[in-house]
Amino acid sequence: MTDRQSPARPSDEDHYDVAVIGAGPAGTAAALRAAELGASVVVLEAGRLGGTCVNTGCVPTRVLAKTARLMRETRAAGDYGITVGAPSIDWAATVERVGERVDAVRSIKRESERFAEAGVTLIQEGRARFVDDSTLVLDSGRRVSAGSIVICVGGHSRRLPVPGAELATVPEDVLTLSELPKRVAVIGAGNTGAQLVTVFNAFGSEVTLLDVAPRILIASDASISEAVSAAFIEQGVDVRTGISTVESIERADDGTLTLAWKQGEESLTRDVDAVIMATGWPADVEDLGLENAGIEVVRSAVPADRYFRTSVPHVFSVGDANGRDMLVQAAQFEGEAAAENAVLEANRRTPHHLLPAGGFTDPDYAGVGLTEEQAREQDPACVVARVPFSNVDRAVIDDRESGFLLLIADRRRELILGAHAVGENAIEVVQSVTTAMAAGVDVGTLANVRFAYPTYSAVIGMAARALLAEAAVAIDRD
Numbered sequence: 371m372t373d374r375q376s377p378a379r380p381s382d383e384d385h386y387d388v389a390v391i392g393a394g395p396a397g398t399a400a401a402l403r404a405a406e407l408g409a410s411v412v413v414l415e416a417g418r419l420g421g422t423c424v425n426t427g428c429v430p431t432r433v434l435a436k437t438a439r440l441m442r443e444t445r446a447a448g449d450y451g452i453t454v455g456a457p458s459i460d461w462a463a464t465v466e467r468v469g470e471r472v473d474a475v476r477s478i479k480r481e482s483e484r485f486a487e488a489g490v491t492l493i494q495e496g497r498a499r500f501v502d503d504s505t506l507v508l509d510s511g512r513r514v515s516a517g518s519i520v521i522c523v524g525g526h527s528r529r530l531p532v533p534g535a536e537l538a539t540v541p542e543d544v545l546t547l548s549e550l551p552k553r554v555a556v557i558g559a560g561n562t563g564a565q566l567v568t569v570f571n572a573f574g575s576e577v578t579l580l581d582v583a584p585r586i587l588i589a590s591d592a593s594i595s596e597a598v599s600a601a602f603i604e605q606g607v608d609v610r611t612g613i614s615t616v617e618s619i620e621r622a623d624d625g626t627l628t629l630a631w632k633q634g635e636e637s638l639t640r641d642v643d644a645v646i647m648a649t650g651w652p653a654d655v656e657d658l659g660l661e662n663a664g665i666e667v668v669r670s671a672v673p674a675d676r677y678f679r680t681s682v683p684h685v686f687s688v689g690d691a692n693g694r695d696m697l698v699q700a701a702q703f704e705g706e707a708a709a710e711n712a713v714l715e716a717n718r719r720t721p722h723h724l725l726p727a728g729g730f731t732d733p734d735y736a737g738v739g740l741t742e743e744q745a746r747e748q749d750p751a752c753v754v755a756r757v758p759f760s761n762v763d764r765a766v767i768d769d770r771e772s773g774f775l776l777l778i779a780d781r782r783r784e785l786i787l788g789a790h791a792v793g794e795n796a797i798e799v800v801q802s803v804t805t806a807m808a809a810g811v812d813v814g815t816l817a818n819v820r821f822a823y824p825t826y827s828a829v830i831g832m833a834a835r836a837l838l839a840e841a842a843v844a845i846d847r848d
């Protein structure tokens with residue numbers, strides 16, 4: 371690799387081949403891969419190792435999702451002849467349990483030991499900031515220079531610029547609520563907001579969900595949004611999509627928050643005990659000194675080309691920082707690719723179409739590859755099969771008939787272009803389809819795979835066989 375000399379190069383011991391800013395999933399993957407390739411590597415982390423995912427994002431949210439499920443299962447126990455009382459949440463105990471599980475996950479991640487074993491230097495002396503395009507300064511005053519720098523700073527929640535926004539709780543702080551709110555408004559129906567709706571609904575809170583977008587889970591296939599939205603409404607959630615704007619939040623003397631918004635020309639209000647703002651995730655770039663390095667920022671993200679190079683080619687941007695696929699699996703994939711491109715001066719890309727994602731709502735949802743709308747735009751003759759869970763033995767056995775798998779193939783019924791599922795185990799089902807896609811399995815082969823009985827994954831074989839039947843019809847029409 372090229373060893374670029376910084377004009378303000380500190381001392382030899384503070385110069386590395388690769389400097390990685392942030393030790394979340396992106397930074398950890400980038401650092402370990404760069405070290406594996408023989409580079410000298412430093413990781414600069416301002417907070418807790420593991421980043422958003424393990425500390426305030428996926429892991430705590432997933433524990434809350436499990437708690438929500440236990441509440442639902444307990445309520446349904448009577449259907450199976452099990453006598454239990456009506457469950458209720460002891461919020462303090464729930465919060466403690468989340469913390470305990472987060473610590474358990476942190477203990478198996480062992481980032482510092484893995485860095486040490488790989489010969490990666492870890493420096494935790496506050497936030498890093500660019501001095502120039504090859505030099506970083508930490509809060510401690512220490513300077514570090516590197517031939518390549520990988521920006522893995524992740525992001526943070528966004529408060530809407532409305533009066534009273536400071537009264538809202540952001541997703542990272544949900545566990546700091548002093549008590550379980552009886553009435554809660556969730557603003558933002560993306561992956562975060564939708565999951566919090568399910569959690570608070572299961573916990574017995576009265577939930578209102580608002581979004582400016584015309585449908586919830588706007589990034590998912592339209593059929594997913596429709597199904598999850600219908601389930602929310604059936605569960606008593608007040609779903610308000612297509613609102614014009616959130617106007618304000620005001621606090622009354624008794625602590626009640628009044629949320630005001632506009633739907634068309636109509637002004638509406640709702641009194642709640644908590645407002646959660648899950649309205650986006652800008653990159654953590656405000657104090658990064660990018661202007662000192664001539665690195666471009668666009669809409670609160672550090673854009674990168676498909677090889678993760680920023681406008682300054684030896685500086686890379688991966689994970690949530692580049693504002694693309696804000697998922698752990700993307701962050702890890704991108705981190706490794708950027709490390710290879712930095713150390714080997716290669717041009718490695720990541721397969722965006724093989725990134726499965728989903729959420730633990732009630733019901734769960736997930737997707738991979740093209741949505742039906744995207745697939746039809748690319749090829750109007752693509753073939754789509756939808757198999758309801760009510761046709762799947764296991765779903766009926768478990769009393770989980772709601773949901774479906776939508777499988778999309780090209781017109782020649784060879785390639786799987788996308789898969790989208792709602793229902794029990796949707797994420798595991800979509801993961802299995804992703805594995806098949808990654809392995810290059812065609813629809814015909816998938817249709818012949820045997821699935822253990824009785825499993826939810828059996829829906830994949832059913833959908834593949836339905837695709838073949840559908841495709842035959844499509845081909846007849848040609």
Ligand SMILES: Cc1cc2nc3c(=O)[nH]c(=O)nc-3n(C[C@H](O)[C@H](O)[C@H](O)COP(=O)(O)OP(=O)(O)OC[C@H]3O[C@@H](n4cnc5c(N)ncnc54)[C@H](O)[C@@H]3O)c2cc1C
Nearest residue numbers: 392394395396416421422427428498524689690696697698
């Ligand atoms: C509530 C919630 C639930 C989520 N659930 C899921 C899920 O189920 N599945 C999924 O795939 N994704 C989920 N995500 C998204 C996932 O957490 C992120 O995509 C992922 O953490 C991004 O990894 P990253 O390494 O890019 O950034 P981060 O994990 O945010 O790590 C960035 C790190 O950089 C450090 N840092 C920032 N600035 C500096 C600086 N100037 N100097 C030094 N260090 C710095 C930070 O302290 C942090 O440790 C969820 C997110 C949220 C908010």
Ligand SMILES: NC(=O)c1ccc[n+]([C@@H]2O[C@H](COP(=O)([O-])OP(=O)(O)OC[C@H]3O[C@@H](n4cnc5c(N)ncnc54)[C@H](O)[C@@H]3O)[C@@H](O)[C@H]2O)c1
Nearest residue numbers: 558559560561562563581582583648649650651696728729
């Ligand atoms: N399970 C998962 O994989 C998972 C879970 C949580 C978050 N994430 C990722 O983290 C990132 C952040 O997620 P997020 O859900 O916090 O943000 P997001 O950007 O995905 O969704 C924000 C939502 O807020 C809405 N919104 C924006 N401004 C608004 C306004 N003024 N009034 C009302 N609504 C408004 C948007 O229309 C959007 O639906 C995403 O990329 C997401 O995929 C993933």
